[in-house]
Every structure is written in C-alpha cells, then in structure tokens.
Amino acid sequence: MTIPHGSGNLVGxxxxxxxxxxxxxxxLRANLRRATGTIRAKRAAVVGEVEETGxxxxxxxxxxxxxxxxxxxxxxxxxxxxxxATEAGAVVHWARDAGEANRIVADLIRRTGEREVVKVxxxxxxxxxLNEALAAQGIAATETDLAELIVQLAGDEPSHILVxxxxxxRSEIRELFRARMPGTDDSLTDEPRDLxxxxxxxxxxxxxxxxxxxxxxxxxxxETGTLVVVESEGxxxxxxxxxxxxxxxxGVEKILPxxxxxxxxxxxxxxxxxxxxxxxxxxxxTGVTEGDGPSxxxxxxxxNGRSATLADEVGRQAxxxxxxxxxxxxxxxxxxxxxxxxxxxxxxxxxAILSPQLTGIEANKTLPFASTLCGACYEVxxxxxxxxxxxxxxxxxxxxxxxxxxxxxxxxxxxxxxRRYEAGLRAARMGSFPWRAKGSLKHxxxxxxxxxxxxxxxxxxxxxxxxxWKREGxxx
Amino acid sequence: xxxxxxxTCVNDLMFPETGKAVVRLLRGLGxxxxxxxxxxxCGQMHANTGYRxxxxxxxxxxxxxxxxxxxxxxxxxxxAAMVRDSYPGLVPRxxxxxxxxxRTYELSELLVDVLGVTDTGAYxxxxxxxxxxxxxxxxxxxxxxxxxxxxxxxxxxxAELPAAEECCGFGGTFAVxxxxxxxxxxxxxxxxxxxxxxxxxxxADNSCLTHIGGGLxxxxxxxxxxxxxxxxxxxxxxxxxxxxxxxxxxLR
Numbered sequence: 001m002t003i004p005h006g007s008g009n010l011v012g013x014x015x016x017x018x019x020x021x022x023x024x025x026x027x028l029r030a031n032l033r034r035a036t037g038t039i040r041a042k043r044a045a046v047v048g049e050v051e052e053t054g055x056x057x058x059x060x061x062x063x064x065x066x067x068x069x070x071x072x073x074x075x076x077x078x079x080x081x082x083x084x085a086t087e088a089g090a091v092v093h094w095a096r097d098a099g100e101a102n103r104i105v106a107d108l109i110r111r112t113g114e115r116e117v118v119k120v121x122x123x124x125x126x127x128x129x130l131n132e133a134l135a136a137q138g139i140a141a142t143e144t145d146l147a148e149l150i151v152q153l154a155g156d157e158p159s160h161i162l163v164x165x166x167x168x169x170r171s172e173i174r175e176l177f178r179a180r181m182p183g184t185d186d187s188l189t190d191e192p193r194d195l196x197x198x199x200x201x202x203x204x205x206x207x208x209x210x211x212x213x214x215x216x217x218x219x220x221x222x223e224t225g226t227l228v229v230v231e232s233e234g235x236x237x238x239x240x241x242x243x244x245x246x247x248x249x250x251g252v253e254k255i256l257p258x259x260x261x262x263x264x265x266x267x268x269x270x271x272x273x274x275x276x277x278x279x280x281x282x283x284x285x286t287g288v289t290e291g292d293g294p295s296x297x298x299x300x301x302x303x304n305g306r307s308a309t310l311a312d313e314v315g316r317q318a319x320x321x322x323x324x325x326x327x328x329x330x331x332x333x334x335x336x337x338x339x340x341x342x343x344x345x346x347x348x349x350x351x352a353i354l355s356p357q358l359t360g361i362e363a364n365k366t367l368p369f370a371s372t373l374c375g376a377c378y379e380v381x382x383x384x385x386x387x388x389x390x391x392x393x394x395x396x397x398x399x400x401x402x403x404x405x406x407x408x409x410x411x412x413x414x415x416x417x418x419r420r421y422e423a424g425l426r427a428a429r430m431g432s433f434p435w436r437a438k439g440s441l442k443h444x445x446x447x448x449x450x451x452x453x454x455x456x457x458x459x460x461x462x463x464x465x466x467x468x469w470k471r472e473g474x475x476x
Numbered sequence: 477x478x479x480x481x482x483x484t485c486v487n488d489l490m491f492p493e494t495g496k497a498v499v500r501l502l503r504g505l506g507x508x509x510x511x512x513x514x515x516x517x518c519g520q521m522h523a524n525t526g527y528r529x530x531x532x533x534x535x536x537x538x539x540x541x542x543x544x545x546x547x548x549x550x551x552x553x554x555x556a557a558m559v560r561d562s563y564p565g566l567v568p569r570x571x572x573x574x575x576x577x578x579r580t581y582e583l584s585e586l587l588v589d590v591l592g593v594t595d596t597g598a599y600x601x602x603x604x605x606x607x608x609x610x611x612x613x614x615x616x617x618x619x620x621x622x623x624x625x626x627x628x629x630x631x632x633x634x635a636e637l638p639a640a641e642e643c644c645g646f647g648g649t650f651a652v653x654x655x656x657x658x659x660x661x662x663x664x665x666x667x668x669x670x671x672x673x674x675x676x677x678x679x680a681d682n683s684c685l686t687h688i689g690g691g692l693x694x695x696x697x698x699x700x701x702x703x704x705x706x707x708x709x710x711x712x713x714x715x716x717x718x719x720x721x722x723x724x725x726x727l728r
Contacts, residue, residue, distance in 0.1 A: 015654070016653065016654050016655075016656065016657075019654065019656055019657050020656050023656045023657055023659075023660045024656075029660075332642050332643045332645070332661050333654075333657055333661070336657055336660040336661060337657055368526075369649075369650065369653050369654070370654060370657075371647065371650065372610070372643050372645060372646060372647025372648075372650045372658075372661075373524060373610070373611075373647055373648075373650075374610035374614070374643035374647070375610055375611070375613075375614035375615060376610075376614070376641075376642075376643070378614070379614055392523065392524055392526070394526075395524070395525060395526030396526045396527075396528050397526075398526055400526070404525075405527075408521075408522055408525065408527045408530055409527075409530060411517075411521070411522070411530075412519075412522055412527070412530035412531070412533070412534065414516075415485070415516040415517040415519070415534055415537075416516070416533055416534070416537070417516075418513060418514050418516065421485075421516040421517075425488065425489050428489055429489070440690070440693055442694075447652050448652065450651070450652035450653070450655035451651055451652055451655070451690070453655055453659070454655070454659040454662065454691065454694060455651075455659075455662070455687065455690030455691050455693075455694055456689075456690045456693040456694050457686075457690060458490060458686060458689070458690070460489050460490050461490070461492060463492060464488050464489055464492055465483050465487060465488045465491075465492035465495040465496070465511075466483075466488055466511070466513060468492055468495075468496065469495075469511050469513075470513075474510075474511070
C-alpha cells in the first residue's frame with residue numbers, strides 16, 4: 001500500500017529557475033545579509049553560554065532522543081493525546097491532507113456564524129493554504145503576528161519560518177502600511193517602534209472584536225492533551241484567550257510524549273530561533289476551562305504527507321523539526337536566494353528535505369540539490385537532524401536525467417579498473433593538450449558552461465601524479 | 477608504520493604537485509610512504525549526486541587496495557571524509573570497509589594526531605590566508621590542525637580570512653546545477669579573501685581551491701590558491717609561489 005502524499009503550498013518552480021532572479025536582486029540580498037547576520041550573531045551568543053557550561057550537546061541529544069522516541073510510538077501517542085484533550089473538553093478532528101483540513105476549519109467557522117477570524121502565526125496553516133481557502137468561502141482571516149501581517153498586507157508569501165518578512169526592509173514596510181493598513185497616514189516614519197505601534201493599534205481592534213481565532217501549536221503533549229504556543233509579541237496570547245472559539249491546526253509530528261519533555265525544548269527552541277534565552281510569551285491550554293478563555297476548543301490534527309515521511313527510515317528525521325529556523329540563518333544558499341526560491345512555505349535546508357518528502361520526490365525533485373552539503377545546518381540544528389544525510393538520501397530517490405545517469409555509469413565503469421582509469425587519465429590529458437599553453441579554459445560547452453560562466457577551469461598538466469611516481473621509481 | 481597515499485582522482489590528474497609535496501613531506505619526516513597503483517576514485521561524486529549503486533563497487537575496491545596498510549593519508553578533506561564518514565553507511569556490516577575507513581586520515585590528522593608533528597621544517601616567506609573547507613571542518617572535525625601546522629612555517633605571514641567557515645559555493649555538481657547561487661557564494665568568498673591582502677589562499681582541498689582559484693583567475697585578482705601541503709613542503713631553495721605563474725588563481 002502506498003501512503004498518500006501531502007498537498008498545499010509546498011511546490012514552486014524548479015529551484016535553479018526560481019533562484020536566478022533572487023540572486024540578482026540587490027535589495028533582497030542586502031536585506032537577507034543583514035537580517036540573517038544579526039540573528040546568527042544573537043544565536044551564537046546565547047548558545048555559546050550553554051556550550052560553555054557543557055550543557056548544549058546533552059540538550060541537543062535529549063531533544064533528538066525524545067523526537068526519535070515520539071516517532072517510534074506516534075500512533076499510540078496521538079491516540080493518547082486525543083483521549084486526554086477530549087477528556088478536557090476539546091474536540092479533536094483528523095485531516096488526511098490540506099483540502100480536508102481546510103474543509104474542517106471552514107465548517108467550524110461557518111457554524112459560529114462569523115465571517116472574520118484572527119490568526120496566530122502558524123506554519124501548518126500556511127502549509128495547507130488556509131487563508132486562501134477561507135477567503136474563497138467569504139471568511140476573512142487576519143494575521144496578527146507583525147511579520148505575517150506585513151506579508152498578508154503585501155499579498156506576498158512568507159520567505160522565512162520565523163521572520164516571514166525577512167525579505168523586506170523597514171522603508172518597504174512603511175510604504176506598505178501607508179498604502180494598505182487602515183488608520184495609517186503620511187506621518188508614519190520607518191522607525192521600528194512607530195511601525196510596531198501602528199500595527200498594534202490596527203490589531204487591537206481586531207483582537208477585541210474577534211469571536212473566533214485560528215492557531216497552530218509548537219508542541220502537543222500526549223500525557224495531558226495540552227497545546228503549547230511559543231511567541232514573542234503577545235498577539236498569540238490575545239488570540240488564544242479572548243475569542244469564544246479557538247481552532248488549532250497541528251501537524252501530527254508536533255506530539256511530545258510527556259509534559260516534562262517541554263523542559264528540554266523550551267531551552268532549545270528560543271535560543272535556536274530568536275537567539276533569546278527565553279521567549280516573552282509561552283501559552284499552554286488543555287481543552288476548555290470554565291469561565292477562562294475560549295469556551296469552544298477544536299484541534300485539527302493534520303497528516304498531509306507526514307505518514308509517508310515517517311515510513312522512510314532515513315528521511316523521517318525531518319519530522320523532528322521544531323521550526324526554529326536556525327538552519328535557514330546559517331545556510332549560505334538561503335542567504336543568497338531567500339525563502340521564495342524554495343517554492344514552499346518551508347524554505348532553506350529543512351525545506352529542502354521536508355517539502356520533497358511531504359509532496360513526494362517527483363513533485364519537488366530539484367530541492368535536494370539546492371545545497372552544497374556544507375553541513376552548517378546540521379551543526380546548528382537543536383534536534384540534530386542530519387540534513388546533509390537526508391539530502392543525499394533524497395538525491396538517491398530523485399528521478400534521474402538520462403544523460404547524467406549514463407555519464408555517471410560510464411565514470412563508475414572507468415574507475416572500476418586500473419587499466420581503464422589510466423587510459424581515462426591519458427585521454428583527459430591528450431584531449432586538453434591544445435589548451436595547455438593557456439593554463440586554463442574560459443569557455444566550455446553545456447553543461448560545463450555553468451562552471452565557465454563565472455570561473456576559469458584549469459587544464460590538466462603534462463604528467464599525472466602516478467606517471468611521476470612510476471617515472472621516478474616510486475617517487476624517488 | 478606502513479603509510480599509503482590516497483591521492484584522489486582529481487589530484488592524480490590535475491594537481492600532481494600536491495601529491496609530490498605529501499610524499500616529500502612524509503619522507504622528510506622519516507616515514508615510508510607507498511602509492512598503491514590500483515587506486516582510482518573514492519566514489520564521492522556518485523554517492524553525493526544520488527548514484528549509490530555506482531559508488532558501492534568503488535568503496536569495495538578502496539578496501540581491497542588499501543586494506544593492508546596501517547594508515548591511509550589523503551590530501552583532501554572531502555575525500556577523506558567520504559571514506560571515514562560515509563563508507564560504513566554505504567557498505568554496512570563489512571569489517572574490511574569499516575577497518576580501512578577508521579584508518580584513513582586527512583594529512584593534518586596524520587601529521588598532528590598520529591605522528592605528533594608540530595614543525596614540518598617548511599620555509600615560506602609569503603602572506604597566506606587559510607580557508608577551512610566544509611567537509612574537513614564539519615565532517616572530519618579538523619579544527620585548527622592545518623592552521624597549527626601553517627603557524628609553524630618559518631617566514632609565513634598568516635592573515636585571518638573573514639567569514640572563513642562559510643562555504644565557497646563549490647559543492648561538486650552544485651556548481652553546475654545551481655551556477656547562479658554558486659557564483660554568488662564564490663564572489664563573497666573571493667571578496668573576503670582579497671580583503672586580507674594575501675598572495676596565497678591555502679586550503680586542504682584542491683576541488684574547493686579549483687573553484688576559488690577559478691574565480692580569482694577570472695577576476696585577474698593577483699592572488700593564487702595553493703594546497704597547504706605544498707606550503708608545508710616548501711623549502712628555502714624553492715621558487716616563490718608567484719614565480720613563473722602568470723595566470724592568477726591557477727594551482728601551478
């Protein structure tokens with residue numbers, strides 16, 4: 001039996017095609033360089049503190065081990081979560097894919113009679129394209145996280161997991177607020193404080209009038225049926241406590257076995273994500289509490305390709321991701337392309353291994369190659385996801401181009417015997433003989449034109465190492 | 477101790493001087509070094525591009541060729557990492573492969589960890605900046621072993637490379653499949669290298685150096701790249717790194 005793959009905002013143009021205009025966008029490059037550089041330095045400082053005490057590696061290992069254990073027992077843990085949350089007064093729904101999840105959420109909102117909802121920043125709802133699906137049903141969803149609001153007002157898409165408007169600078173944001181945000185006028189400056197204040201006023205009215213909120217969750221504790229949202233701005237706390245109805249869309253991999261497991265992740269996540277020792281707001285709720293917060297609590301658990309990912313022994317570690325985005329901030333490829341080049345709501349190194357597994361490799365075959373395998377992502381991952389290992393594994397699974405496949409087969413055949421290998425060396429030297437005097441090549445035909453478009457290519461010298469070794473009598 | 481040189485296919489064809497430098501260096505330190513002629517390629521390109529089946533016979537071949545030596549040394553952080561880090565996963569439950577994999581070293585590991593060398597007796601009166609290549613740095617964990625050896629070279633002036641640990645953008649077939657992004661990464665690497673005012677950029681991997689050198693050469697930057705083994709093997713009577721090299725960026 002094949003396990004169905006996911007759908008939603010997970011596929012775009014082939015990576016090299018989508019990357020090209022972004023690499024050439026000078027403003028984007030400057031914004032990314034500045035922003036990723038700032039977060040990198042903050043993270044390095046607060047992680048450094050824990051490294052000094054010798055606690056960082058044990059914490060990472062604990063995070064990895066808890067996630068690995070969770071994946072081994074996922075079906076049982078999910079059922080336990082459902083039982084506990086239901087016992088506490090929540091209603092748990094199960095969604096196979098994006099379409100099913102969107103239908104469930106839209107039906108729940110329609111039943112309240114409301115046409116407007118406020119939203120807490122959530123990758124799961126971005127993944128399934130919930131806002132667009134609700135709009136099609138005449139329901140307006142307002143993003144309340146500052147950066148998500150910016151992206152929404154611009155009619156744009158997020159380009160980073162944690163800071164979705166990383167591709168915009170503050171003057172671009174001021175222009176956007178002036179043009180699109182009600183109650184904003186020409187006196188608005190591009191000071192971050194003024195921009196935040198303008199958004200705060202705009203959002204305050206939404207918080208106070210909203211009857212329905214939609215959120216995701218960072219963690220879902222099986223032992224207690226508790227959901228956890230970790231945030232910085234307080235908008236999440238507003239959405240999670242003020243409305244009458246709260247609908248949370250949660251990927252099945254967000255489960256943690258026990259409440260005590262949070263101790264590990266609450267040390268790993270803020271440090272890796274915003275570069276803070278602790279984030280300003282952590283909200284936890286378990287079903288419904290009489291007279292306190294929403295009286296109607298729904299949890300939509302989504303699969304959307306996660307079971308298919310879980311079935312892959314090497315690739316399943318992508319499900320350990322806690323969406324901190326440390327890998328994006330250190331990735332030299334991400335820093336030069338931004339998130340939109342990845343065509344999925346999950347950009348950067350984690351996106352390059354998660355998106356192709358959620359959608360199936362056929363739909364996303366260029367992403368595993370959008371990396372130099374430099375390993376910077378693996379080095380910072382708080383749950384030790386070996387991203388380079390999964391990238392190589394997915395390259396193995398990826399459909400092969402016939403020309404490349406025969407070239408690789410031929411190269412392996414040549415390398416399989418000393419006689420053929422030495423003949424190959426001779427042929428390479430003789431073939432490049434006409435260019436030897438020049439020292440290097442400036443132009444080559446496709447596919448090597450990709451190299452010589454910006455780099456010279458040296459020509460093999462007259463004598464190979466082995467010929468020298470033989471001539472000199474074992475190099476003497 | 478029986479030491480075998482694993483030159484790597486790229487060095488065999490393109491950069492024989494690096495292999496000669498390793499041989500000179502080890503013999504100068506009083507060690508025997510052999511070059512088994514049956515060696516070909518470690519299979520890294522195949523394995524990393526998604527051709528595991530093509531790589532597996534090359535892994536077995538490597539174990540056949542190098543199995544009888546006490547230590548295998550390679551002047552390539554990337555190929556040494558392939559053998560030590562990836563071989564056991566490619567051919568699991570094979571004692572021969574596991575054993576040769578654990579006895580394979582990048583040059584600075586053999587010198588510092590196994591042979592206890594701190595001074596190679598080198599003389600190289602030039603300004604040099606060192607780029608720690610990704611697989612050596614992160615897969616092998618070379619740390620500052622190559623740099624510590626360079627610090628012992630007489631006459632050398634070492635300039636710190638800004639953002640040294642950032643990838644140069646090579647990544648094997650990445651340089652061709654994603655040429656735009658690769659070039660953007662290379663440009664930043666070259667900009668940082670040039671800011672040091674060094675004559676030479678050194679590293680532990682000629683494949684990365686081909687990439688950086690190819691960029692410097694295209695820019696007519698007046699800086700060349702060099703494998704650090706060649707610096708460690710440089711002696712007083714040698715010609716300087718720029719003598720006779722009119723094409724910047726090329727390796728010789």
